Amino acid sequence: MRTAFFVDGYNLFYGLLAGTPYKWLNLHSLLTHIALIENPQSSIVSIDYFTSPIKPQLATRGRVSKEAQDAYIRALRASKVTVHFGRHQLEPAKAPRFIDRNTHASRQDKVDIWKLEEKETDVHIAISMYRTASRQTMSEDAGRIDQIILVSSDTDMTPALKALRTDFPALIIGVILPHRTGSIRPPPGSLKDNSNWLRRVISTEELRLHQFPKQVATHKKPAIKPDYW
Numbered sequence: 001m002r003t004a005f006f007v008d009g010y011n012l013f014y015g016l017l018a019g020t021p022y023k024w025l026n027l028h029s030l031l032t033h034i035a036l037i038e039n040p041q042s043s044i045v046s047i048d049y050f051t052s053p054i055k056p057q058l059a060t061r062g063r064v065s066k067e068a069q070d071a072y073i074r075a076l077r078a079s080k081v082t083v084h085f086g087r088h089q090l091e092p093a094k095a096p097r098f099i100d101r102n103t104h105a106s107r108q109d110k111v112d113i114w115k116l117e118e119k120e121t122d123v124h125i126a127i128s129m130y131r132t133a134s135r136q137t138m139s140e141d142a143g144r145i146d147q148i149i150l151v152s153s154d155t156d157m158t159p160a161l162k163a164l165r166t167d168f169p170a171l172i173i174g175v176i177l178p179h180r181t182g183s184i185r186p187p188p189g190s191l192k193d194n195s196n197w198l199r200r201v202i203s204t205e206e207l208r209l210h211q212f213p214k215q216v217a218t219h220k221k222p223a224i225k226p227d228y229w
Helices: 009-017 027-038 063-078 121-138 155-167 189-193 204-209
Strands: 002-008 043-051 082-085 087-096 110-119 147-151 172-176 197-199
Touching (some): 027 043, 027 204, 043 063, 147 155
Parallel strands (some): 002 147, 172 197
Antiparallel strands (some): 087 110
8 A cells, every 4th residue: 555644743743752752753664663553555655744944043942953953854854754844934913911721811901922833834735645646646556646644633634634535535544643642632523534544642662662863874964863852
């Protein structure tokens, strides 16, 4: 079963990796492992990873955070993962003032804030999945994609999955939620309803077993795991 993966990097990081010692994740290895569990006949054709460059002035560790992301992107590319960049947009905005959890937000009491948004990623993932499916109508049988797997818990992807299921009924659609074992979050119903199968969690043991070595060989200098990761 020829399989193409589409990974929401932001969703993956904050849903699964943030606050853990497993950020140096060998994504190709992990996703191959999961695909083979779901269907032992799976073969990985492509993994597309979507993210946005870190803004050092807003990162916890400044320039060091940007250098860590750059090293990880180089490691991913060396493992045959295709990386696509969106962008972050920072602009002034207003938001309701937070008093405490027992006080409702009020539109009459707002404060000035900086609003940071990741732009273009959701649309890029949706279009890329649909274009991949569309190309199959022109492919020879031996080269057709049989399965598309989305790695995200973002319900903004629901319309894309719904379109894929409607327009390409023979295509198998899987969803991997980037949730840790023990997560109490219920699976997004709209993603579940528009996929053939859904994996709810990725275990800590799976993360531990699918890490890059400290140094990853690339076409240039090695990508080295950040010290604080």
